[in-house]
Every structure is written in C-alpha cells, then in structure tokens.
Amino acid sequence: MMRSRVASLALAAGLLFSMCGVPAIAQTPTPPGGPGPQGQGPQPGPGGPGGMNQKPKNLKVLPQDMSREQVTAIMRGFTGALGVRCTHCHVGQEGSPQSMDYAADDKDEKLTAREMLKMVRTINTDYVRMASGGDAKADVRCETCHRGRTEPPQPLADILVETASTQGADAAIAKYTQMRSESLEAGQYDFRERTLVGAARRLQEQNASDEAVALLKASIELFPNSADVVASLGMVLLQRGDRGGAQAQFNRALQLDPKNAMAQQGLRRLQGGPAAPGGPPP
Ligand code: HEC
Ligand code: HEC
CATH class of the missing domain: 1.25.40.10 (Tetratricopeptide repeat domain)
Structure with a gap:
C-alpha cells in the first residue's frame, strides 16, 4: 500500500463512522491527506450520566484514542442496526448506568460484534471501495445486513x-x-x-x-x-x-x-x- 499512514488512519476512522450510520461530518473538514492526529474531534461535554469524559480503556478494533463520546455515537448505531439495547453486548443492568461495565469482555455478543467490526472494515477497505471509487456512501454497514435484527433476515x-x-x-x-x-x-x-x-x-x-x-x-x-x-x-x-x-x-x-x-x-x-x-x- 502506497498510502501514507495518516491517510489510512483517516480512512479507517471515516469507515468506522460511516459503517455505523453516523454521519462522517467529524471527518470532512480535514483536507484529503491532511495531517492532524485522529481522535481530536469535539471534546466530550461535562460528565453526563455514565461519565462521558471517562476514556475508553479496552478498544481493540476502534482507534484507541477515540473519545468516550465518539465511541458512544458508534454504539448507538449498533443498537439501531441490530434492534437491541446496550445490555445485549455489555454487562450491567438496563436503566442503571452505574452498573454498566462497558470495558468488560464477558459477553459473547460483544466478542462477536468486535469480529463483525473487523469484517466490515475489511469488506470496505479491501473490496467495496475498489468498486465505489472510495465513495463512503457505498460502504457496507451493520445495517446493510442486520436490518434492525440480531439475525440478518434471510431472503x-x-x-x-x-x-x-x-x-x-x-x-x-x-x-x-x-x-x-x-x-x-x-x-x-x-x-x-x-x-x-x-x-x-x-x-x-x-x-x-x-x-x-x-x-x-x-x-x-x-x-x-x-x-x-x-x-x-x-x-x-x-x-x-x-x-x-x-x-x-x-x-x-x-x-x-x-x-x-x-x-x-x-x-x-x-x-x-x-x-x-x-x-x-x-
Ligand atoms: C452489538 C454489540 C454492542 C452493542 C449493542 C453496544 N456495544 Fe458498546 N462495544 C461493543 C464492542 C465490540 C466494543 C469494543 C470495540 C473495540 O474493541 O474496539 C464496545 C465498546 C464500548 C465502549 C468502550 C469501553 C471501553 O472502556 O473500552 C463503550 C463506552 C460502549 N461500548 C458503550 C456502549 C453503549 C452506551 C451502548 C448502548 C448505546 C453500547 N455500547 C452498545 C459492542 C456493543
Ligand atoms: C455481511 C453481513 C453482516 C454485516 C455487515 C454485519 N453482520 Fe453481524 N452477523 C451477520 C450474520 C450472518 C450473523 C449470524 C446471525 C445468526 O446467528 O444467524 C451475525 C451475527 C452478529 C451478532 C451475534 C448475534 C446476536 O445474537 O447478537 C452480532 C452481535 C453482530 N452480528 C454484530 C454486528 C455489528 C456490530 C456489525 C457492524 C459493525 C455487523 N454485525 C455487521 C452478518 C453481518
């Protein structure tokens, strides 16, 4: 790959946003190939329930320097695409933010979702973007298959x-x-x-x-x-x-x-x- 590391990081971040149905506005102001370390988007607002300013500590696929707010926006895309709540993948009690342990890897659903994230990224970078000429609107997203269900509907x-x-x-x-x-x-x-x-x-x-x-x-x-x-x-x-x-x-x-x-x-x-x-x- 001849692409510079910064550009591929930008591409990866753009992909991660677009695949979750989150508009890629956070990325567009950056000129193509432009510098600027990733993950310096809008700073999280003050606290919020569940401690919005607490840094994610167990990201293995998403860029490690993503803010809690950015990760949460992607997570909302997951819940919509699969038709589930946060507790489908994360341990804790529905409706009780203090009980949630988002960093824990105890649930199989979270581990599957991580593999799905890798799969979607590979599909888009290695295949779809070849055909679409890099058009992010053409990217495969969770929703492309899942259509609001945990099991993608059969034909x-x-x-x-x-x-x-x-x-x-x-x-x-x-x-x-x-x-x-x-x-x-x-x-x-x-x-x-x-x-x-x-x-x-x-x-x-x-x-x-x-x-x-x-x-x-x-x-x-x-x-x-x-x-x-x-x-x-x-x-x-x-x-x-x-x-x-x-x-x-x-x-x-x-x-x-x-x-x-x-x-x-x-x-x-x-x-x-x-x-x-x-x-x-x-
Ligand atoms: C379909 C499964 C799934 C659902 C639903 C889901 N998440 Fe996640 N979540 C993940 C995965 C997978 C990761 C880890 C991503 C990685 O490793 O890069 C994660 C990571 C996180 C993290 C970072 C934790 C850390 O410290 O590393 C937070 C915060 C989070 N999710 C919040 C939420 C919230 C809030 C919701 C509901 C709006 C939610 N998640 C719904 C799968 C899910
Ligand atoms: C190319 C199609 C496709 C895409 C895109 C896709 N998935 Fe899946 N996913 C599947 C299939 C097929 C299964 C297996 C469903 C079954 O058990 O029949 C599955 C299963 C899952 C499961 C386990 C099912 C459960 O009970 O929770 C999770 C979690 C999941 N996907 C999350 C995601 C997330 C998050 C994304 C986006 C990052 C995603 N998937 C994108 C096809 C896809």
Whole structure:
C-alpha cells in the first residue's frame, strides 16, 4: 500500500463512522491527506450520566484514542442496526448506568460484534471501495445486513422454498401472508410477485412440481393481474407435460399483458419452435 499512514488512519476512522450510520461530518473538514492526529474531534461535554469524559480503556478494533463520546455515537448505531439495547453486548443492568461495565469482555455478543467490526472494515477497505471509487456512501454497514435484527433476515424466497418443501405450499402461502402483514413496513423482505415466482421455480428444479403448481395457483389469487405469475404457472405445467393446461395459462397471461415474453416463449415451445430465439438449431 502506497498510502501514507495518516491517510489510512483517516480512512479507517471515516469507515468506522460511516459503517455505523453516523454521519462522517467529524471527518470532512480535514483536507484529503491532511495531517492532524485522529481522535481530536469535539471534546466530550461535562460528565453526563455514565461519565462521558471517562476514556475508553479496552478498544481493540476502534482507534484507541477515540473519545468516550465518539465511541458512544458508534454504539448507538449498533443498537439501531441490530434492534437491541446496550445490555445485549455489555454487562450491567438496563436503566442503571452505574452498573454498566462497558470495558468488560464477558459477553459473547460483544466478542462477536468486535469480529463483525473487523469484517466490515475489511469488506470496505479491501473490496467495496475498489468498486465505489472510495465513495463512503457505498460502504457496507451493520445495517446493510442486520436490518434492525440480531439475525440478518434471510431472503424471503429461501423461507418460502424451505416451508413449501417441509410443510407444503399452503403453509408457505400462510407464512408469506403472515410475514407481509407483520413486516411490510420494516422493508426487510421483498413481497413482490417475483419472489413467489422465484420460489416456485426453485421448487420445480427440486422436482417438487406439485408444490410449485400449488404455490403459483395461490400466488395468482394474491396477484390476479400479474402476467408473469400466470405465465410461470404455464411453464411449470408445460414441463409436467400438461400441454393443454399450459396453453390456457399462456393465453391468459397474454390477455393480461399482450407483450409478456414468457407467455410468448411458452406458446412458441408448444408449437414446436425453438425454445429461445437465437438458440442453437435443433
Ligand atoms: C452489538 C454489540 C454492542 C452493542 C449493542 C453496544 N456495544 Fe458498546 N462495544 C461493543 C464492542 C465490540 C466494543 C469494543 C470495540 C473495540 O474493541 O474496539 C464496545 C465498546 C464500548 C465502549 C468502550 C469501553 C471501553 O472502556 O473500552 C463503550 C463506552 C460502549 N461500548 C458503550 C456502549 C453503549 C452506551 C451502548 C448502548 C448505546 C453500547 N455500547 C452498545 C459492542 C456493543
Ligand atoms: C455481511 C453481513 C453482516 C454485516 C455487515 C454485519 N453482520 Fe453481524 N452477523 C451477520 C450474520 C450472518 C450473523 C449470524 C446471525 C445468526 O446467528 O444467524 C451475525 C451475527 C452478529 C451478532 C451475534 C448475534 C446476536 O445474537 O447478537 C452480532 C452481535 C453482530 N452480528 C454484530 C454486528 C455489528 C456490530 C456489525 C457492524 C459493525 C455487523 N454485525 C455487521 C452478518 C453481518
């Protein structure tokens, strides 16, 4: 690395701030490559509950000279990103500042969070910034994965495939409906019809064709105007050898959207034409 040590320190501090959702204002006034020892930001205000002017004494990843105030700002980012309180990672009693021992490393969650900090820093310095041209707004942050939960949410299609293969398509649709009513606003899952179509396609690939058909039929009720859902059902029926059923679904999809590519392709296949335009000659 050709970068000067001061510049990399500045970059590291900037990364640590940005990854926690804390605006990087503390860094911007410093000219690029400019000097100035790190951690000389705004001095902590007087005391405050929990002793704001007490210097952190057990920082192993964050810069050791960070003030208590700077560390606390990052910590608030952690609680928001994971949807937890300080006591999730630190020993002590919720609501009793005197009982908190922030320096102690007793909790596994704190140790995991430390590894996560290192991971996020590596992702950003070694990979993301290569692609983003150093744009801090593109950096990965705790929130990027965690979305307000201790366990980052799985893709919805994974959940639906898992539920459909173990408990059947009805259970998968029930799960979808329940999750949509509970967490639509949190924005953690993609509830659009493409997720249902993707899950059905994967079930079909896993030879769970009955579940794929049942999932798509239920999806049509949820998205009655989606040509893609109807055409996908046609494709699954075609693969099962139900040519009549497939043709009916392709026609229905074209009524909803005369330009629907999947339905057009399905009809071409039914007529014995090439599977895809430009494909190899039979
Ligand atoms: C997700 C886990 C997590 C949560 C939640 C969390 N912290 Fe931390 N905290 C850490 C980790 C990890 C460190 C050590 C960082 C390092 O080693 O560089 C730390 C260090 C600290 C320190 C420095 C202690 C010292 O003396 O070295 C303070 C102060 C602190 N946290 C306060 C808080 C406060 C206040 C909250 C709630 C607003 C909070 N933390 C929430 C993980 C967490
Ligand atoms: C690239 C995705 C990703 C990023 C970014 C990420 N995490 Fe995680 N984190 C995970 C995964 C995956 C798990 C394991 C969850 C599980 O147990 O299923 C996890 C687990 C954890 C846990 C333990 C779970 C628990 O019960 O408390 C903590 C604490 C944690 N992460 C903190 C953080 C913090 C703090 C950051 C930001 C510095 C962060 N993570 C950034 C993916 C990520």
